[in-house]
Amino acid sequence: DGGITQSPKYLFRKEGQNVTLSCEQNLNHDAMYWYRQDPGQGLRLIYYSQIVNDFQKGDIAEGYSVSREKKESFPLTVTSAQKNPTAFYLCASSISGQANYGYTFGSGTRLTVV
Amino acid sequence: GQQVMQIPQYQHVQEGEDFTTYCNSSTTLSNIQWYKQRPGGHPVFLIQLVKSGEVKKQKRLTFQFGEAKKNSSLHITATQTTDVGTYFCAGEGGANNLFFGTGTRLTVIP
Numbered sequence: 001d002g003g004i005t006q007s008p009k010y011l012f013r014k015e016g017q018n019v020t021l022s023c024e025q026n027l028n029h030d031a032m033y034w035y036r037q038d039p040g041q042g043l044r045l046i047y048y049s050q051i052v053n054d055f056q057k058g059d060i061a062e063g064y065s066v067s068r069e070k071k072e073s074f075p076l077t078v079t080s081a082q083k084n085p086t087a088f089y090l091c092a093s094s095i096s097g098q099a100n101y102g103y104t105f106g107s108g109t110r111l112t113v114v
Numbered sequence: 115g116q117q118v119m120q121i122p123q124y125q126h127v128q129e130g131e132d133f134t135t136y137c138n139s140s141t142t143l144s145n146i147q148w149y150k151q152r153p154g155g156h157p158v159f160l161i162q163l164v165k166s167g168e169v170k171k172q173k174r175l176t177f178q179f180g181e182a183k184k185n186s187s188l189h190i191t192a193t194q195t196t197d198v199g200t201y202f203c204a205g206e207g208g209a210n211n212l213f214f215g216t217g218t219r220l221t222v223i224p
Binding site for chain 1: 202
């Protein structure tokens, strides 16, 4: 079955550490996205990539980094520069960067700073 | 920047009652999408509206896109406990990415 796989489901990070969240899709989608969701709030765009080896900052990119070396993979690194990283992180993909086909979301990674 | 506001933020209804959530944009939208996120889950795409004044139905769900393409609504008739979750609208921003509304969390009381 095609879909998006995010791992791990839960992640605990000590202050000052960098952590990387995995996102893999087998839908052959060109575009991939990372969103952050805080409790009771909507989704805020962190980074997006329309094509391999290219990505753009979203609304809240500070303290995050990404790479897009393969079409299937779009990992997100939460760096120590991110002051409030505890949140639910969602990865999504869409066909050829066309938002009007709808996004497919992964099941998310819940990151907690301890 | 582009903003999409949704009201209400929370809604509690008795099972069998109707429910409506409203979405308002500060700018004209080329299209609008609706997503449902179950508690503890991830957003799932429901539908897209493109034309001014468009109305689409999915069983008990009715979606409308305003004439000016700045607002939209989702109406659920005779809610069921399976309808619980947060409903988001989303408009297309620049570079083909979506900006999401604040969401309406629906609770259905059996």
